Amino acid sequence: MSERPRVTDRAARPASATTAEGSRAGRTRPRGGARGVDQRFDSSFSTGTQGLTNARTRIVGDRTGIGADLLVLLVRATRGARRAIRRAFTSASSVVTPFGWSMLVAAPLALLAGYLLGWTEFVVVGFAAIVLLVVATLALIGRNAVRITLEIPHERVAVGAPASGTVRVRNASSRRILGVSVEVPVGPGLAEIDLPSLRSGDEVTESFDLPTTRRGVVAVGPVSTVRGDPIGLARREIEWTGVTEVFVHPRTIGIPSTSTGLIRDLEGNPTRDLSPSDISFHALREYQPGDERRNIHWKSTAKTGTYMVRQFEESRRSHLVIALSLAAGDFANEDEFELAVSVAGSLGARAIRDAREVSVVVGETTPEFAKRKHLEIRSLSTLTRNRLLDELAVVSTAESALAITDVARVAGDQVVGISVAFLVVGSTTTVTEMRAAAMQFPLGVEAVAIVCDAETVPGMRRIADLTVLTIGYLEDLQKSLARTAGA
Template sequence: MVKGKHAGGTTQRNGLTRADAPTVLGETRLVNARTRLVGEREGALADFIVAVVRSWRRVRRVARRWWKALAAVVTPLGWGIAVTVIIAFLLGYGLGWLELVAVGWAGLLVMVAAVLFLIGRTSHDATLSVPVNRVVAGESAVGQLTVTNPTRRLLPGTRIEVPVGEGLADFQVPTLSPSGRYEDLFTVPALHRGVIPVGPVRAIRADPIGLVRRERVWDEQIELFVHPRTISVPSMSTGFVRDLEGNPTRDLTSSDVSFHALREYMPGDELRSIHWKSTAKTGQYMVRQFEETRRSHLMIALSLADEDYAGDEDFEMAVSVVGSLGVRAIRDARTLSVVASESTPDFARRRLLAVKNIAAVTGTRLLDDLSRIDRSETALPLADLARVAADSIAGISLAFVVCGATVPVTALRHAARQFPVGVEVIAVICDPDIVPSVRRAGELTVLTIGYLEDLQQSMARVSA
């Protein structure tokens, strides 16, 4: 088996130049945590090294979890005071320096007083809501925080924090009377595709100086789906196959199973289509008309391999292309399968030849799953993705393969040859730095788009 590699210089691709493009087809070398440690070596020593590293990672995860629990209570200022107190006691009693001893005891009293502020519990009730939890990249969502007093006594003001992705929304809740209520709105910017966790809400109890803090965390967390940007593309007439078990269409034919009507005989009609009972009644030859039944199984394959993209811009465009094509197919009630490259686990011995299925039941489910995907350096490259998809999905009549700017036409041809004979393959190359084009490469149709809007015109030309 030939292993893939990158060639330096440039690759000429039907008049298009791209630097550092993969030029050797086939299975590429697996790159994961195991190969970084021991390469392709086998044996007891290699397994021992891998086992030691895996055990060290588990111990480190446990230590990090305990440290995180302790760090959640003591603030950086608190750690600074604690270190100061220890140093003051060591130097003060070691050197007989009474001033340092006094500093140490003063710091210890401050720390004890700070801990006393954590006694008790928070009696507030907090509710988090995001009325619209699905937006398109570049838009914003609005969240609402509601804090109530379920007790019969006056509750003092408290501080409420709401994690929003990697950010934090901070609220200062005033004193609430019995059955009192506090509401506030906040904005969640959704600049990039992904899934933004909002919450859980946490109430903060802390001392006035800020040495320690205690949190009460509510379990409610909301996922804000930031969908890829999509556009409306023309309905795809290509890829339909005449099949008696397919769905009826508006096209009429003289031989099928979905009866439509009777009409008068015309020269060229087959004699077997004559309806003799109607002919006897009318005195004129009458023939049967049927609605033509067709089937179409459309498959969209998205490469998630790092080597197939030049950067984030062409990858995000590729995800938008998959979303646009998928939503159009779902609206047309076509049988649809959407797959993406599966990544190989870090300590696997060999490359994992599998694909991940993306839900394509509804347009919303499809875009939700597309919000979660991301590139990986261990994901299957385009040629392997096409081979596994062709083997695992039966009855494909039309296949789209979507990739980035670094994939040469030779690799696309190799991917197209993985599908059975009779399957129409359309490759979509997303390259922000190129003029859009539609061209044929043997049995393969190649669409190169520079902007997402170019997909409309390219699909219209293909359908025509």
């Protein structure tokens, strides 16, 4: 058993683009009903470029026309060509080392200088470089007869929790292997394992640590063996395993069930809306055409001589909506956003555990070269706690992401039956913006804004129909929600 491998930095892999879910057009319903005429909007874009911050606006601003489109097309073509050149160079660099590139350049230059100037020394150096390149090429031929497996005990861990992986290497050939160099990509780093010589049938196990200091997805693998020449002119990597993803979940905290949804109902919470058929009895009234005969109260009918029917209060199950802003302008720094993700995860996990109906939504990002701001939201999976935390592990802020007001606007139109709406924002979000976001939900919706700000004293305040909770640490969430439910 050799000592634990050291993880070194390497080029980070590009994150996969998130596919935006489609949305439907609808009608906004202003809170309070005193805003005048309803506004219709297209769910795919809004008119104008006000509030839009993407690559197109940085290049041409508000300008339109053929000239602006040609300039944008030129920039996009330049970026595409740059990416293609980078991919080709990366592919070639994976085989030829920097020392190998220098030898490839030195060999023809030395021969050319030797024959033109008549210097035998340069000719010898040129042919020596060619011989070394040929030997390095021959050293790449062949394949190590080993069997390599990658084992990750836990594919889901909380941020800051210890995690590790294991690589097992077995000599499956009938002869001794002098030495094997194994590389394991671990997120942005690389674990290098130099194994000793192995006899036929021998097996070696090496473990390595996984970085869990930051929320996200750590890609582990593929495990590969490195074959090359002794001088280090070229190298050949052979992959033996696939890629295993380890989800580093945001930190969450337990929230009491009585303070999760602010509505403590099990089979439905009675409202002030009357219904001809439900479970919560309200009063008796005279029979009207269309009433069901099974609701006739015969004793009262016999006393009054008039048909009397039962009137009920409509019951509704509480539907929680947790709207998390991804707009970079809604947060002062990265720590505020990480706290906001933990808040959304804690609220959602408690609601899932209580078997409540919950929707966790985030704003989509407008494409870089779009002409208009896209009004779209993405609903995170709430089937299980792990599925929700898996998706929260990969969310990140963006300059062109929808602000909390737009997220609430689309969520209020698309999500049906909302009873409580949590708006999770940072310290740079103003009270005016929070109130405007709360007014996008229908009447009767309890709106609670949770402001993540470590620089202020935690507290609670009531602004019209909006409850604003300010927290500096995740532990403040538990006390603040309990205080809100009590109030």
